[in-house]
Amino acid sequence: MNRIAVEKKVLNENQILADQLRERYRQNDVLCVNLVSSPGSGKTALLERTLERMDKSSRVAVLTGDLQTENDAKRLAKFGFPVKQITTGGTCHLDAKMIGRHLEGWPLEDLDLLIVENVGNLVCPSSYDLGEDAKIVLLSTTEGEDKPLKYPSIFFKSELMLLTKIDLLPYVPFKAELAKENARRVHPGMEIIDVSSTTGEGLDHWMEWLSARQKKRANV
Amino acid sequence: MHELGIAASILESVEKEAQRRPGAHISKVGVKIGELAGVDQDALQFGFEVLVKDTDFEPLALELEYVPRIQRCSMCSHEFRMTEFDPRCPLCADFATVCVSGEELDIAYMEVDE
Numbered sequence: 338m339n340r341i342a343v344e345k346k347v348l349n350e351n352q353i354l355a356d357q358l359r360e361r362y363r364q365n366d367v368l369c370v371n372l373v374s375s376p377g378s379g380k381t382a383l384l385e386r387t388l389e390r391m392d393k394s395s396r397v398a399v400l401t402g403d404l405q406t407e408n409d410a411k412r413l414a415k416f417g418f419p420v421k422q423i424t425t426g427g428t429c430h431l432d433a434k435m436i437g438r439h440l441e442g443w444p445l446e447d448l449d450l451l452i453v454e455n456v457g458n459l460v461c462p463s464s465y466d467l468g469e470d471a472k473i474v475l476l477s478t479t480e481g482e483d484k485p486l487k488y489p490s491i492f493f494k495s496e497l498m499l500l501t502k503i504d505l506l507p508y509v510p511f512k513a514e515l516a517k518e519n520a521r522r523v524h525p526g527m528e529i530i531d532v533s534s535t536t537g538e539g540l541d542h543w544m545e546w547l548s549a550r551q552k553k554r555a556n557v
Numbered sequence: 558m559h560e561l562g563i564a565a566s567i568l569e570s571v572e573k574e575a576q577r578r579p580g581a582h583i584s585k586v587g588v589k590i591g592e593l594a595g596v597d598q599d600a601l602q603f604g605f606e607v608l609v610k611d612t613d614f615e616p617l618a619l620e621l622e623y624v625p626r627i628q629r630c631s632m633c634s635h636e637f638r639m640t641e642f643d644p645r646c647p648l649c650a651d652f653a654t655v656c657v658s659g660e661e662l663d664i665a666y667m668e669v670d671e
Contacts, residue, residue, distance in 0.1 A: 338584065339671055343574070343664045347566050347588060429559055461559035463595045464662065486642055490595035493656070522642035525652055 351465055354433035358440075358468025365445035368551045369453065371467050373491055374475035375484070376457030379501040381409050382534040383475065383543075384454060388416035390544055396447060400439050401454040402431045409454065419443060430461035433468060449551060459484070463491040470554055471496040478502045478509050482516040489523040497528045497546065504533040560597055563662070564604035564619075570664055571614065578669060585618045585668035591661035592626040626659030 346352050362369050372380050384399060391397055398419040401409040410422035421439050423431060436453065445451075453469065455462045463472075474495035476484055479502060485492040492498065498520050500513060517529050530546060532539035571583050590596050598621050605619045626639045630646035631653040637646065644654050 339669045340666050341574075341669060342666050343570070343586075345570070345664050347563055347570070347662045347664055349570070350566065428562075460595055464559060464563070488595075489642070490593045493593050493660075519642070522644065525644040525654065 348464065348466075351433050354437055355466035355468040358433055358436060361445055362451070362468060362470070365448065366555055367445050367448045367451050368547075368554045369451040369467070369469040370547075370550075371453045371455055371462070371469040371472045372475065373455045373459065373462045373472055373495065374457060374477070374501075375459050375480060378457070378475040378477040378480065379534055380454050380457070380475055381412055383499065383501060383532065384413055384452065385416070386534045386537065386540055387452075387544070387547075388413060388418055390540065391416070391418070393417065396449040397452065398443060398448050398450075399452045399454065400431075400436065402435070402456045404428070404456065425456060429456055429458050430465050431455050431467060432465045436467050450547070459488040459491050463488075463494055471550065473497045473499060475499045475501050476516060476520070478505050478511040478513065480511075482512050483519055485516070485520040485523045492520050492523045492527070495524070495527070497530065499543065500529060500531045502533060502535070503531045503538060504536045560600035561604040561608075563596060564601055564608050567605065567619065567664060568608055568614065571617065571667065574667055574669075578671070580671075582670045583614075583667050584616060584670050585620055587620045587622065587665040587667070589622045589624050589661040589663045589665050591624045591659040593656070593659045594662045596662060598623070622665065624658055624661045627657050628654040629657045630654045 374380055399413055400421050400423055402423040403409055404425055404427055407422045410420050413420045423435050423439050453467055472495040474491050521527050530539055530542050532543055571586055575583050602619060609615055609617050627636055628639045628644055629636045630651055632651040633649045635646055635648045645652055646654055
């Protein structure tokens, strides 16, 4: 018996495709963000408010993932920007191959921002690199404050946390400061922005974050 | 719930290695799983067994090595096992510590009967 050292990533094939996507984004100066959360944390609602606030000349596109239905793409197409639905047919996360396939027909040189809305799931999407510049995790005030401790991987890997549905804080027992403390225990120094897609609170801050992140990317 | 896909990826790597070694049989594959990898070991082991059963890969064992989360202090360089999600350095109490291991999802080795 002979033991050979391998030392390669289990998800090597996905990693290769993700690195290729990353290189294409870099060459075309496209910022790609990957939104991850539990089902029902408000990813699509946030994207509706985000696209609504974008200048009509903005070069933004959205890929939205779900197990079934084209519902999210229909909701998001209203704003006039290119939107494509990725239906995974049961797979609980998006992978780099799905992204590559759905980018076909979209010239990246015509884009500045690509937003990927992952399948609602805090576990599996954390393992799959999509070539994005930043993962962004959403946590809503109708969930538990301890979610960052229960699902540390995605909170650790996300550059930004959006605390959503903050308009509901007076009506729910959710302790926002505790949730943020938990997030920063898993990911020291993590950036956190409070938002409400219903009242619009915090959305200016989120839009500023996106445009600052685009500038930071362009300077790298 | 994505462990079956990960098991399939491990098996693909074994298959590729086997193709490079005609006549040899790969009997074991060793995989490192970091604390932050978000992979359940039992589900992965089960998925792997299901995929291997009744195929030419048999007998093929999967050995999993758990890699704990280790932080390094940016101030004093002390390395420590992070528990209870407290990132503070136990020596100098600084919060600026960085993760140096625990994110692994790597194939470490394979055992080949030539």
